[in-house]
Amino acid sequence: MALLQTQHITKNYDNREVLSDVNIHLNQGELVSILGISGIGKSTLFNIIAGLEAPEAGQVLLKDHEITNTTGHISYMLQKDLLLPYRTIMGNVILPALMQNIPKKEAETKAAPFFKIFGLENTENLYPQTLSGGMRQRAALLRTYMFSKEVSLLDEPFSALDEITKRQVHSWYLQLMQKIDLSTLLITHDVDEAILLSDRIYILSGTPASITQEITIDPNLKKQPDFELSTDFLVYKRKILNLL
Amino acid sequence: MKKQTSININFLPALVILLLLVVWQLVSSFQLVPSFLLPSPVSVVEAFVGDFSLLMSNAWVTLLEAFWGLLLGVCGGLLIAILMDLFNPLYKAVYPLLVISQTIPTVAIAPLLILWLGYGMLPKIVLVILTTFFPVAVEMLTGFRATDPDLIKLMQTMGASKWKLYYYVKFPNSLNHFFSSLKISVSYAIVSAVVSEWVGGFSGLGVYMTRVMKAYAYDKMFAVIFLISAISLVLIWLVSFIQRKVMPWEVTKK
Known part of the structure; x- marks a missing residue:
């Protein structure tokens, strides 16, 4: 199948x-x-x-x-990372969950372990514009992944x-x-x-x-x-x- | 994006102001212009201190009118912007009329409002609403429409509802527009309230202004002009301050 x-x-x-x-x-x-x-x-x-x-x-x-x-x-990911500049990396990553009416706390707990796997440790509370292009792209990938695993x-x-x-x-x-x-x-x-x-x-x-x-x-x-x-x-x- | 620092009073402008004040004081001291036409800076300060409590009680009335007018004007502007963004036919029908309506001079409507609504606070508040909703409506609409269509598409793939799209994307994306329009509206609000008081009323800085003008007390006239400018500046600064607090990501921008 x-x-x-x-x-x-x-x-x-x-x-x-x-x-x-x-x-x-x-x-x-x-x-x-x-x-x-x-x-x-x-x-x-x-x-x-x-x-x-x-x-x-x-x-x-x-x-x-x-x-x-x-x-x-x-969900899909484009050439542009389309991270929301006014949300932290965590805020961006849990966005798909929020759209599905999953509570914020629950979404954050689910997303937390993946920050390490995606090489984004300690970026949870940073805003996208402070990250390099490669990291932003990884953050966008994580967001896509969190949406449809x-x-x-x-x-x-x-x-x-x-x-x-x-x-x-x-x-x-x-x-x-x-x-x-x-x-x-x-x-x-x-x-x-x-x-x-x-x-x-x-x-x-x-x-x-x-x-x-x-x-x-x-x-x-x-x-x-x-x-x-x-x-x-x-x-x-x-x-x-x-x-x- | 270049950040605007509109009221950054730093060294050079301050020097120019100081220089102007010195020249003004000298012109008055040497009686180059008769003092009833141009009072000296010192006598303006004396007038301000002498009439302080009267100025403050009138300023309170003006501020109150400006506040209610601004609040309702901003809410109305937001509402109109959302409606025009949601319904394209409404946008096409109303937007040109809105622009045309802005060519009607405020000073001309003020007497009509007094005629219709009396001498109380109501006509003043209505005039403030009329002058403040427009910048907010136009700027917010621009912000809504400037949202990246790819971003909207992405949110749709996530299953975002119309309201979630506003809450998570369109509003925050338009915050910059909102605050720049608020800065304009705040100063409009004070000016409109004063103009409206000129035409008729019992209290307020505009009423005070017309009284001292008729009494040829130009020192008091200058004092109230400076007070109005000062109030506007403080309010604009306040908006900038709130903007920095509400939009912390702008501060971290490289």
Whole structure:
């Protein structure tokens, strides 16, 4: 049973089909990327999965329950961290719980142990603007995680970070995924990022856009040191670039 | 974002004020201008001290009118802003009218209000409401509408209701706008209350002003002008103070 699944998603804008018969699935503990050029409809697909937009046809299933066009099941994270500047990091992290009418105290108790896991110790009472870009992004990830522990939807979450911070966040995220049972659906246009992080990659292309290819990254290759500098990595990269 | 420090009286402006006072005193002392036209700073201070209790009792009345007017004006402004933000047709229908309504001079409505509502406090409070709600309504609406649509979307994915969206996102996001409009409204409130008292009334700084003017007591006239300015400045400072207390995250901004 797939954790998250879309079945035959079709979406029109102004009578023009933008997504056609999109079928993807995400298994427990997986990181799956959706790779495609800008404007192809990646964010539209995310809006549909998050329940913000209704598809013309098709369904979104979370653990085999239909959640099409309903919000409150899956949250996502964008390139902008969207942390509220007037709330402390703790105040931001418990925000999803407050939206679900969970008492503040209870939400804080639940969130507290994750600050260490997310590398955010002692930032509970700080305001976001006092943190570095990388830390803010981690705080936003924690907020997303606190909302839907099953699935994280990440829409180009690292693309605003500088190259060095981005690399640090990448390796941190891979470690995090081993520590907590995290399943991630990632939108990106960064081919390197997709190969480096993903278990599987969906290629979204064409007009209207559909999944034209699914690439599985060999888990053994991923474990190699300096995977991103190896020939195997370049083979994947060439293959993907040809597809796009 | 650059922070505004609107009433930061530091060294140089203070020096200029001091210099002006010295020149003014010299002009009066050497009788360059007759003292009934321009009283000296010293005689203004003497007038202020001499009439102190009378000034204070009148100031109390003016402050009371300004306070009630401001309170109701701010509440009304907030309410209008929320309604216009919630209902777009209302925004389209009312917003242009609101802007046009601001071209009507306060001094012109004041006598009408006296005519309709009598010589008591009511017409003064109504005038203060009319002048103070507008900055609040416009600024709050700007704040509400400036909220990042991605942030609203994110809150919606979390299942935020309309009211939670206001409470957690739109209001706090507009606090800066609220306080800058409050600073404008506070000084409007005092000025409107005084103008309204000019036209007719039994007490208040405006009434005091018209009396001393008719008596050609220009030293007292200057004293009350300074008092009104001082009250406005203190109130604006008070708003800034509250703003710093209410918005601690602004202080920690790098």
